[in-house]
Amino acid sequence: MTSQEIIALFDKHVIANYARIPIVFIRGEGSFLWDADGKRYIDLFPGWGVDGLGHCPPRVVAAIREQAGRLLHVANNYYMEPQGLLAKMLSERSFGGKCFFCNSGAEANEAAIKLARLAARAGRYKIITFANSFHGRTLGAISATAQPKYHKGFEPIVPGFLYADFNDLASAEALVDSETCAVMVEPVQGEGGVNVPDPAFLKGLRDLCDRHGMLLIFDEVQTGCGRLGQWFGYQHFNVQPDIITLAKALGGGAAIGALIARPEAAARLVPGTHASTFGGNPLACAAAIATLETIEQEGLLPHVRRIGEHTLGRLRELKARFPFIRDARGLGVMIGLELDRPGKGVVERCLRRGLLINCTHDTVLRLLPAMNITREVMDQGLAILEQTLAEE
Ligand SMILES: Cc1ncc(COP(=O)(O)O)c(C=O)c1O
Numbered sequence: 413m414t415s416q417e418i419i420a421l422f423d424k425h426v427i428a429n430y431a432r433i434p435i436v437f438i439r440g441e442g443s444f445l446w447d448a449d450g451k452r453y454i455d456l457f458p459g460w461g462v463d464g465l466g467h468c469p470p471r472v473v474a475a476i477r478e479q480a481g482r483l484l485h486v487a488n489n490y491y492m493e494p495q496g497l498l499a500k501m502l503s504e505r506s507f508g509g510k511c512f513f514c515n516s517g518a519e520a521n522e523a524a525i526k527l528a529r530l531a532a533r534a535g536r537y538k539i540i541t542f543a544n545s546f547h548g549r550t551l552g553a554i555s556a557t558a559q560p561k562y563h564k565g566f567e568p569i570v571p572g573f574l575y576a577d578f579n580d581l582a583s584a585e586a587l588v589d590s591e592t593c594a595v596m597v598e599p600v601q602g603e604g605g606v607n608v609p610d611p612a613f614l615k616g617l618r619d620l621c622d623r624h625g626m627l628l629i630f631d632e633v634q635t636g637c638g639r640l641g642q643w644f645g646y647q648h649f650n651v652q653p654d655i656i657t658l659a660k661a662l663g664g665g666a667a668i669g670a671l672i673a674r675p676e677a678a679a680r681l682v683p684g685t686h687a688s689t690f691g692g693n694p695l696a697c698a699a700a701i702a703t704l705e706t707i708e709q710e711g712l713l714p715h716v717r718r719i720g721e722h723t724l725g726r727l728r729e730l731k732a733r734f735p736f737i738r739d740a741r742g743l744g745v746m747i748g749l750e751l752d753r754p755g756k757g758v759v760e761r762c763l764r765r766g767l768l769i770n771c772t773h774d775t776v777l778r779l780l781p782a783m784n785i786t787r788e789v790m791d792q793g794l795a796i797l798e799q800t801l802a803e804e
Contacts, residue, residue, distance in 0.1 A: 415436040441468055444467070444789075445467060451766065452766060454766060454768070456790075456793045457778065458781070459660075461660040461661055463782060464661025464782060465661075465706055465707075465712075469665070469703070471702045472664035475698045475702035476698060479698035479699075482694075492692075493694075494697035495693075499513075502670060505643040505704070507674065508674075509656075510673060510675055512678075512686070514669040514688040514691040515690050517547075517631075518549055520657035520671050521633070522548075522552045523657070524629045524631075525553075525594075527655065527677060527680060529593060530680045531677045532593030532626075536590070536593040537593060539556065539596055540573075540576050540596070541557070541596050541597070542558055542575065542598075543558045543578055544558065545557055545601060545631075578613075579609045581616035584617060588626070595617050595621055595626060595629065597631065598632075598635065599630050599645035599646055599649060605750065605776040606748025607741075608741055611650070611651070614646075615650075615651050621654070632646070632656045636660075637660070637703070638712055639716070639744050639783065642744075644656060648744075654677055656671070657670070663696055663703060665699070666700070667696060668700050670700075707783065710784060717744060719745060719787060720742065723781075724740060724742055726794050727747065727794075734802075736753060737749060737751060737801070745781050747778070750776045751775045751777065752775070753804075754775060758797075758800055759777070765799070765800065766796065769793075
């Protein structure tokens, strides 16, 4: 089919809830994508963070092929090896917690919200979240998301969410009462503009939760699975949460979400409380196991730290050169460049030059490159970005 024919299919049959760019991608390899006209793109935002090992990582593809020929799906009222092995790997690389599996970030957060209410003393149900957070698009997840634009049209949202200011411990403390059961936070805010908090803020939240018997939930859907140069973002800040949620890069491109909870809290999720038909299916788990193995065997955590610093250094040079750049910030391969104006035009012109990046929160250019991107490809992408910024 031609690109036009495919786009026409969408126009006729697919609900238009995404603002799609009229490009049809047909192949991907590492940090490169090719469209139907054979044009090659450098992808510094692969799959919005899902393709954390780039497109079609060979070990993940091989694991999916192998697993697909053996067992695709069995229901969760039986046992299956890949789910157990993946849970062990996640537990060992985090804080020895137990895992629940689902299919997406929003679902992982729904599970965390339900578990927080379940684990709390009777009558406690309120959860504190933070301005400019993003936790997903289900009704519970938008209610946790402290941005009115995501609530609009869906009110009344789920009651019990209270919004504090990110990086402002006192604002969170002021919201705690006898009905509060948890605090939920992204260790680095992604969609909200790549906001890196002061480590003292996250430590303070841990302390606040300890003092009031609340659970600390880290939404690591974007920061987890190596993106910040540690297995999980909390390890960078040296603050241990009670629950973390994962998705995006976990499956190396396959759909999988997970929640890891400290054993005491995890014990509350007994039969009948929560479930997901597809959650933890052998195919997705085989992909996630191969993803974690690749990160380990290819030494990607230190690589992420190095390439992240290199990239941030280059972006700081751009900031020194272009007065309309307000800030260059990030951790590992989660990087933002804040402009004093909307970034949409820069994204569009980069695209025409064969570079895929994102703009979030109107003015923040966002890069979530693959964890295995080489310095050479990163520099090629940054050169296109620089050329494009020079036209502003
Ligand atoms: C921090 C965070 N939480 C949750 C989500 C929602 O994940 P999903 O789209 O897989 O439901 C996202 C997606 O961008 C995210 O960045």
